[in-house]
């Protein structure tokens with residue numbers, strides 16, 4: 287049987303709380319913008335506890351939400367029941383998606399590329415399941431500009447951070463990974479979140495890429 291699960295019970299519990307805090311401090315608006323204008327069939331990879339689900343517009347015909355962590359997947363199932371758009375939640379990993387080639391009009395990832403063991407392999411697999419005109423929408427925390435914050439990110443990523451956070455890395459250049467997987471990156475918005483107070487996960491990007 288192929289592996290389709292990861293298990294991070296403490297992180298799952300922490301993230302369920304922490305992601306709600308971030309949303310209340312402004313991340314919910316970024317989630318709305320992330321999926322704004324999407325239509326047709328959508329695959330969301332690493333859906334977590336399903337915080338994007340309530341943001342999908344009615345033009346979306348259905349969402350296949352892939353989440354490998356069982357506790358987060360259970361929370362995503364709850365969120366899917368409350369969503370106005372039809373959402374199917376399944377287990378699975380980014381680099382082996384349970385989907386046929388070209389099946390989706392759009393793919394969505396948020397705060398996932400930081401956690402994939404091989405982000406380029408996961409992105410190539412996402413590209414596989416997109417239709418020729420398909421779009422990837424992404425919202426990620428990424429590497430800071432060269433300087434003190436980037437050095438702090440490197441130090442954290444080489445030591446405790448990934449062990450405490452389900453494999454997350456603070457200092458990845460995820461836009462470069464999207465390009466390396468064969469996508470053409472379109473409009474991007476870089477922002478520091480939340481404004482004012484900075485941390486190693488403050489440096490964010492939201493954007494779109496064409497298959």
Ligand SMILES: C[S@@+](CC[C@H](N)C(=O)[O-])C[C@H]1O[C@@H](n2cnc3c(N)ncnc32)[C@H](O)[C@@H]1O
Nearest residue numbers: 305332333334354355358379380396397398401
């Ligand atoms: C920081 S959480 C983000 C959750 C959600 N996308 C959000 O925006 O709140 C990272 C997510 O990536 C998932 N993940 C980790 N490894 C994965 C993999 N190999 N394939 C797919 N998802 C993965 C985790 O289980 C978790 O749900």
